[in-house]
Amino acid sequence: MSTQASAVKRVKKRRPDQSMGWTPYLFVLPNLLIFSVFIVIPTIIGFVYSFHQYDGLNPMEFVGFDNYKEIFKDSEFWGALGKTARYAVIAVPSIYCVSLAVAMMLIQPLRAKGLFRSIFYWPTMISYIIVGLTWKWIFGDFGIMNYVLSLFGSEPIQFMSNPFFANLSVIIATVWSRLGFYMVIFMAGLQAIPIDYYEAARLDGASKIRVFRSITLPLLKPTTVLVVMLALIDAFKAYPLLFALTGGGPGKETTFIVQYIYETGFAKQELGMASAMSVVLFVLICLFTALQNKLSKGGED
């Protein structure tokens, strides 16, 4: 009898009524404590704040749904949300395509594969602030990129002062900083696809594109759902990188929703209003996630 078979037998020996007692709960306890203290309780308190006028210092004043009513009339809020959606629509597919391409490349039997994997993964280990500042040095109007362009006799490009280039810079920096993280997830997904399928396809004479479309993509569906969902949530929560890179400018061109909420709460000292905005964002992200999960049937089949 093989080791695997004996292990299965051991597991099967446990009767359904045989409980493990409170041991599993103890394993969950540390994370549950941390999650409750730092996520659940602040979320509930934020929800309570959203019905008040509150500056963080002086006594709160209950205002009912006034904050929510004001949000629906606030064109700047919806403008910032629209810009965030535009950013997500461009950034998420870009991250998806680039990280999948790199992952497919780096599961091939290449020389120095480990080194290349490290190079792509390295940016994910740097704080967003540093990533933002680094790209600011590159794309700044007096930055490295314009210096290099000037060496070739080209006119400087106003990467940070021009709305189009500022948005482009933000996308490039985002993809660069997140690519490694999603690459790792894709590599795990790709390596989980049985090699037999590819061998069978090769024997049948399928082209590489056909193999990709008929085997790789369908079998990567659970990974794809995970990546798209994580990247989309990331995009809607994006703030430190953008703040360090463009400061939300020029004007408010790259002021996305989280920065707008932050400014409402901490610059304008309207914590109640900012909390209500956070609740709206929370609901939107939940809706997105639920919808996406439903459409993809949770990544099954």
Added chain:
Amino acid sequence: MNKLMKTVTIAMVFVLLTVLTACGSKESADGGNGAGKKASLDFVWFSDGNEGEIMKSIINDYQTKNPNITVNLIEVPYKDLGTKLKTMISGGKPPALARISTTELGAFANQAIDLSASNGGLDSYTAQYVDSIKPFYVVNGKAVAAPMDVTANGLIYNKTLFDKAGVKVPTSQDNIWTWDEFSAALKQVMDKGGAKYGMVWDYTPQRWSTLLYQFGGSMMSEDGTKATINNEAGVKAAEYFKKLHDDGIMPTSVWLGGDNPNNLFRTGSVAAHFAGNWMIGNYKDIQNFQWGVTYMPKGTTRSSVPGGKFAMAFQKSGVEKEATDFINYISSKEVNAKYCTDALFLSPRKDNSKLEYAFGKDMMELFSNELNNTVPAAAQDWSRQTIVPKFSNDLKTTLSDIIGGKTSAKDGMDKVAQLIDKAIASEKK
């Protein structure tokens, strides 16, 4: 095996709880002041330059004279000051003291100790300080903070480039430039002196408002009941600011791209920097060119914008009396004189108006002159610190939109005026 797992789990939870309890008990041990005579004062501080080191030496002197008092300087970056104080106060553990700027002063006024109460009443307390900053620290008839230094906006210029272009700067109040004359002078420095840009201007609404006041405008009416920023003077100031960019005198990279104007001026390729007097200390180490301070140009009138840094003592710190005594010490004539001369600041005390600076005495006097020629509207507007934060960021981004051509000066100023009126209305509720 199962038993072993249980034991390990219980041990892990025990360790975790012990660590959490230990953290909690450490905090309470630190937090309590005890019943002894000794008092420990937490002083939340930020530095623009070397003033943190100067304050440390003042604290050392104070501790030598008052051995029962310990002052802990808690240094934070300026941008974190508001959040840090808010967290400490709303968490029920306010610091004894904080260094605070005009931007935060209004928000914390209700939590501050009235310093005039222990100093012979409000009139005698305010009589010590220059009048222009009184609206900042006197809130609802209480002196909520002690002025430590007073600031003015002014013009720093690259002497080497101006000399190369043969452009002479005004030498007295009688021959100062108009804005058109100044623009022409900057173009000459660009053409003949080789300056890449004529001027850089700090990316803040406060610094821009200097132009507003010089053009005869204001942000709010004198009684603070309605916005005036969109009147003819306000729109002209915004249009002129855009023109300076359109004419290539100012780089768009500061107000649109977020470039640091200090760094650009330091390269030696920018003719002038429109900044505050605190930049004198910052530029002290420049070696690659000569620089100086000259009179700002005028519009329909001359004006700067007053500001300053203050020390605030907080209620419910448990050491209110000791904190008040310490503030009274650091704002005394002698100690304030030492602080301002060493840090190259202007003193807010009337009896320290003539200080012997080791560096840049003439420059400090020029900034002082700008302050003395400031319209009252500047202090009135910027002292309304419960209203200003609600629109100042929008004013900054709207000006960027005007420069970038996304909106006209009139429409932009109308939009800001609406925000000001809304903030005033919500204040009255």
